[in-house]
Amino acid sequence: GAVVSQHPSWVICKSGTSVKIECRSLDFQATTMFWYRQFPKQSLMLMATSNEGSKATYEQGVEKDKFLINHASLTLSTLTVTSAHPEDSSFYICSARGGTYNEQFFGPGTRLTVL
């Protein structure tokens, strides 16, 4: 149990275009989902916390107009990178809160490359 999927696993896009990444909890309902960014050989950096039916809470320094988060249902959260630029290239990971300990279960990540 407690499986989280992400789609796509890898995406390449042109500079200036928008990209949507989906995060789904497959076998449990998640009222809270989290989005992280990870640069090569670095730790995970929390971008935002997404609660079902409400606006996401962004961490300091994260542009909310650039990284749009929607958590429309208890099993789906989406991250849209708007007007992507090469510096947005990174590995994006989502997680969903659940289980006995309200811990986070992680998706497999999405590698974004902006040309």
Place this chain on the structure above:
Amino acid sequence: AQTVTQSQPEMSVQEAETVTLSCTYDTSESNYYLFWYKQPPSRQMILVIRQEAYKQQNATENRFSVNFQKAAKSFSLKISDSQLGDTAMYFCASMGAGSYQLTFGKGTKLSVIP
């Protein structure tokens, strides 16, 4: 506020040997959880072990065990009988019981040598 410090950027261990990864933390929460996550080359984050701060007994999961020293705010991970599949980045993390947000350390890259 929470901070997590992993002072060993890289470590290596011979296959079948034992290795200990260090982690110290600081938190203002009275109740919290501590975790060790493994991130292999596939980059999928995998939970290795969980410790509830109010439990004095050290958590154990098969070959993985922790040494939780609450007063010293230390939470080390011991891997026994190391296997090639243990090669990965290991992240120590803390979570306040009420916030549900994870705070990660910078990670330790572990290489298991045949």
